[in-house]
Amino acid sequence: MKKNLPYIAFAAPALIVYVIFAIVPIFLSLLLSFTNFDGFGANYKFIGFQNYATALHDDRFFYSIQVTLLITVVSCFLINLFALLFAIVLNNLRKLKGFYRTIIFYPQVLSFVVVGFIWTYIYNYNDGAINFIFGKLGLESWMQDWLGDSGIVVFSVTLVIIWQSVGFYTVIYLANLQTVPGEVLEAATIDGANRFQKFKNVLFPLMSPAFTINWILCFISGLKTYDVVKVMTDGGPGFKTETIAFNIISQAFVANKQGYGSALAMLLFVFVAIVSVIQVVYLRKREVEL
Template identity: 45%
Template structure:
């Protein structure tokens, strides 16, 4: 009897490797088109960019003279790049903090309000539907010194001394871009935080309320710790978005006044296409890629550790 069972088991065992190979071949057939597209539009251009960063190519001529690390040495010693890096870091830190604070506040408001919840949700989310170019044009008109609505409102309410050139004054240009970007981006992160809030069991806040905890204490000890996962996602996304900010600067200030609002992404565009120094611009893009990757890894590790501690 045992020999008969062994004989019947052998064909089944022999079929398993064949079926596994068939499924592997099917999986490769599904993966191959996507992999080819990814290779063509991501891997190949990335490899080409790495090579271009070691050349003095102007973006037009066929001359791609290899110059080694000369572009990276110039980046290291360039005051303009140092200023752009400083502006990028200031803008990134400000946007990450302000966007997440605004998003959490709006999410709590939408989650707690009883009337017109969908209306508030739509109003807060609407700015994210606008492109950066459209948003930049809108705020450039609002903050215009001569006919901008904001200065007209200040003058109408008796605050004419506060009227300034918000986009032409070095003291306020960066602040204007940051606040307008927060207006545009906070609604997107609000949706993520709102999903996190709705995943918190209401029994926890009810029990804390019975124990005498007020609203702030409930937020500090219950809501905020349980939003750690949503906060990790939102902070990483907002950080990457802030490091790559371009549209608003291009439309609202063109990197000015002077170089006060010029960031790394904008200087890459100006150098590569405005000054016809594609090699130098590509080298700067490689540096920006390494900065984004390094900051993202550090941020994720820190936030994941914070999630465990909470």
């Protein structure tokens, strides 16, 4: 035990902070989810599972789940696709590697709030860059109300998430690529493998750990999407871009139903945990098979 005291002493500050700001709030949210607390008065009471029963019959909540899953699945697929392509290109560059890496990673440095404001101006129907370019090219029929059209607004927001996030995942793929032994690729070349065959049979199996990490991190991040939606659309038009996290904040702090909002937060917590465990088990098994 004495041998472990230095390690415990070093870990204690971080552990205390984690318990105070992560574990305790989770338990407080769990307790509040069984009450009708409105966030203000002390006269709230225990109502059992009523908040959870309400959530299971709330069409708005289930629609927010659909929106969240759509944004998450589409963004994760395209982020990983582009990140992998960028990583391969960057790994094969001979000149200006640092410059192009900086260009691709730069959006990640910006917060989603800043990115949301930038793209809100880009998407603006009257003065935005996209419609301005289409107008100058004589493509007026392509001009859209990117954040006001309920048919495309979800994809407009998803594009912003992809643009901001792809640099981070590119770095992870690139780091994994640089650990691939050159001798393995040389042997594949000698055996007559073309570029696609080398990628399919050599690179991709060796990059499975990076794919597992990226997909899980991306999926968890997508399920918690809030800030970019708040800045760009405020959940609109209607509820077309209202994610689970946005719905939770709206119920707890706008509608003053913190008990109900806590119940939704606990459902999101359980959902993220279950999805994460399933993905880890499946993707780890896939790594072994590859």
